[in-house]
Amino acid sequence: MNQSIQVRQTATNTKSSCQYCSLSNLCLPLALDSSEMNRLDEVVNRDRIFNRGEQVFTQNAPFHACFAVKSGAIKTSVVTESGEEQITGFFMPGDLVGLDSMSDDTHASSAKALERTSVCEIPVDQLEALAHIMPGMQHHILHLMSQEIRNSHQLSVLLSKNTAEERIAALLLSLSTRFHRRKLSPTHFNLPMARNDIANFLGLAVETVSRVFTRFQNQGLIRARGRDIELVNIEALQAMALGNTQA
Amino acid sequence: MNQSIQVRQTATNTKSSCQYCSLSNLCLPLALDSSEMNRLDEVVNRDRIFNRGEQVFTQNAPFHACFAVKSGAIKTSVVTESGEEQITGFFMPGDLVGLDSMSDDTHASSAKALERTSVCEIPVDQLEALAHIMPGMQHHILHLMSQEIRNSHQLSVLLSKNTAEERIAALLLSLSTRFHRRKLSPTHFNLPMARNDIANFLGLAVETVSRVFTRFQNQGLIRARGRDIELVNIEALQAMALGNTQA
DNA sequence: TGTGTCGGTTGACAAGGGTCAACATTACCG
DNA sequence: CGGTAATGTTGACCCTTGTCAACCGACACA
Secondary structure, three states: OHHHHHHHHHHHHOOOOOOOOOOOOOOHHHHOOHHHHHHHHHHOEEEEEEOOOOEEEOOOOEOOEEEEEEEOOEEEEEEOOOOOEEEEEEEOOOOEEOHHHOOOOEOOOEEEEOOOEEEEEEEHHHHHHHHHHOHHHHHHHHHHHHHHHHHHHHHHHHHHHOOHHHHHHHHHHHHHHHHHHOOOOOOEEEOOOOHHHHHHHHOOOHHHHHHHHHHHHHOOOEEEEOOEEEEOOHHHHHHHHOOOOOO | OHHHHHHHHHHHHOOOOOOOOOOOOOOHHHHOOHHHHHHHHHHOEEEEEEOOOOEEEOOOOEOOEEEEEEEOOEEEEEEOOOOOEEEEEEEOOOOEEOHHHOOOOEOOOEEEEOOOEEEEEEEHHHHHHHHHHOHHHHHHHHHHHHHHHHHHHHHHHHHHHOOHHHHHHHHHHHHHHHHHHOOOOOOEEEOOOOHHHHHHHHOOOHHHHHHHHHHHHHOOOEEEEOOEEEEOOHHHHHHHHOOOOOO
């Protein structure tokens, strides 16, 4: 109740606002001119809010929309027939979630809000239609999807070739650059996800994640108090992520 | 020399032949009517041949074409900054290779022929243009790319959650269904890739792959003489792939 | 026929990281 | 504010898998 009111409020305030959205340089509008942006504005369902832990969409449910993160953070995951869950990505403001189900009729993964998160909902048939009208949009979507493939390949490498320390160093650095790109501090930030999520994502046990964090801390690479993370020695972390053990 | 003659020959024989290609139900034409197929035919560079071990394209090289496998097999791989290579996929007739670089200007991965392989080369600017004209084509490409994402996610799960035996069982079954879909025997086939490739793909050491193969053989699950593989007990393999250890 | 190379198999051993268990800390909520 | 659950940390132990090394068979080639 309370929530839906808030949604409507915000929607009114920011009506037709892709143009004014602070994320326009990260998000879909990136590829559009202002008249095209207006078309996009018309189909976007703005400011849907999800509380921490709420499901944005669920694997195998009918697929009819992608979601652009406005604020907060989202994790996506797939569950196998054998019932094991694997987190496939963390999404931050400006990111587009749900591309792995593009042109399919059911969701290939689930998405859950890691904290209070607001998103723009973009109906997929409309998105395809826009892509068909606007070459720039089509190009951009193909680009985003290929990037998603690359990210996933990157994850595969991490999972199959790197040690626990390398994986965690790589994750921290990846988060760092992503925060940086969003005009936030690249050296001091709050993890949006729990240790559990990190462990799952990186294919490790929670205990291992915990141990590596304290080891990094003892080596003076980071300072960590719960989810509050400070990267103290980025160069060493980078060396570590590349497999140079003698950090 | 010899080879280029052969190429030209074959190209002449099969001129404008998406319609008659035996793979049209797997490949791009799947989504097209016959007039659209003619348009596609015009832009396809048919029957380029690669010998075993030849590079189809190389990571970071300028990207201007996707490749549809006509016969043979291709592996794709990415190398990280730290110099480690990870095979990201095996491609069989009807599959489209290179989608991970869509709408980018350099290749995100390398592709190498595992055996003598013929492909159709599809210039990417043309492909985008066709997609722009034909909604069915756009839809299909988005679909293929999302499927690629899903495959990669699947690989991530395999790498992070499954034991060596489970991974290999899953790979064998995946190959089995892929052969089956191409009207070949799902229980008796020749592996297009070396043990080494399997090991790399599954994030294992070659020795482990070897050991698991012989273990499977001793358990009566498969019969393996080099690359010649026979799946003897598919149900047990499926149980194994799902993590039911008591096979 | 010998020799080198490559791919595959097998054995011995070590280690990275999982599992189990106990404990500490934080977050949540009536 | 206190009690309970969820989350994070640490320790001990063990198992799966990687590493190192030897060996085999197939194939190419001189």
